[in-house]
Amino acid sequence: MLLLDELEDRLEFEDDWLNDELDEAIDDLLFFEEEREDELEFENDWLNFGGPSILPGCNTALVKDGFIAARKSVKSAINLLNRISSSNKTTEKNKWNNDRRFVRWFGTYHKKGVKRLLRRYERIRSIMYSPRLKIKCGKLKTNRANPITKTAVLGRNYKSYPYSELVVTIIHEIGHIVLGGVDFREHTEKALCLAKKRPSLARVNLDNLSYFAVEVGGINGV
Ligand SMILES: [Zn+2]
Numbered sequence: 001m002l003l004l005d006e007l008e009d010r011l012e013f014e015d016d017w018l019n020d021e022l023d024e025a026i027d028d029l030l031f032f033e034e035e036r037e038d039e040l041e042f043e044n045d046w047l048n049f050g051g052p053s054i055l056p057g058c059n060t061a062l063v064k065d066g067f068i069a070a071r072k073s074v075k076s077a078i079n080l081l082n083r084i085s086s087s088n089k090t091t092e093k094n095k096w097n098n099d100r101r102f103v104r105w106f107g108t109y110h111k112k113g114v115k116r117l118l119r120r121y122e123r124i125r126s127i128m129y130s131p132r133l134k135i136k137c138g139k140l141k142t143n144r145a146n147p148i149t150k151t152a153v154l155g156r157n158y159k160s161y162p163y164s165e166l167v168v169t170i171i172h173e174i175g176h177i178v179l180g181g182v183d184f185r186e187h188t189e190k191a192l193c194l195a196k197k198r199p200s201l202a203r204v205n206l207d208n209l210s211y212f213a214v215e216v217g218g219i220n221g222v
Helices: 002-047 060-084 089-098 100-106 113-128 163-179 188-197 206-216
Strands: 134-137 144-146 151-154
Touching: 002 113, 060 089, 060 113, 060 134, 060 163, 060 206, 089 100, 100 188, 100 206, 113 163, 113 206, 144 163, 151 163, 163 206, 188 206
Parallel strands: 134 151
Antiparallel strands: 144 151
16 A cells, blocks of 8 residues: 555656646747747837738628637736736635636646746737738638738638637637647647646647636636
């Protein structure tokens, strides 16, 4: 029995350690991307803000409305994260644990996680204010994004999505433009599961980021 306990402890320790390592590696990758992007466009775009171009072929009113809700949601996520963030780890951890939305979408508290989440949402928000952002409505079924042309593409079925799902999709695809192209798990159930089992991946998984924002933003349906 003693041996088993010891083994369990050790496994748990290694799991934490692996999560931390993974977080660092992801952070490094994002950092390079961020630096390059920042140099290229950040300054000018804040000055020239005009919102994204919604390309012909879209239901402009619906996409515009969804985009505004998406931006509002991301802003709400940033505000909430700022509100709980504290230099005192215990305070921060308590606030995290007392808001089921954090636990639901991002799992257990992680001390560097709050700052990293903030940075990711801020990246998403910055591109949402860029006139270089384009939203296109494609003929294919899949939603996708092109980071080079800064285009988020909604698949042909977007008009039949529940509204909250449309907003989630807009955040998700715009997220790919600034945070890269990996989806660890997609859709609600899998995102919830990821939060429980692999919080470090949940914190970079775009569906977790998007669902959290939409729930905090008060968009109905999540
Ligand atoms: Zn994706």
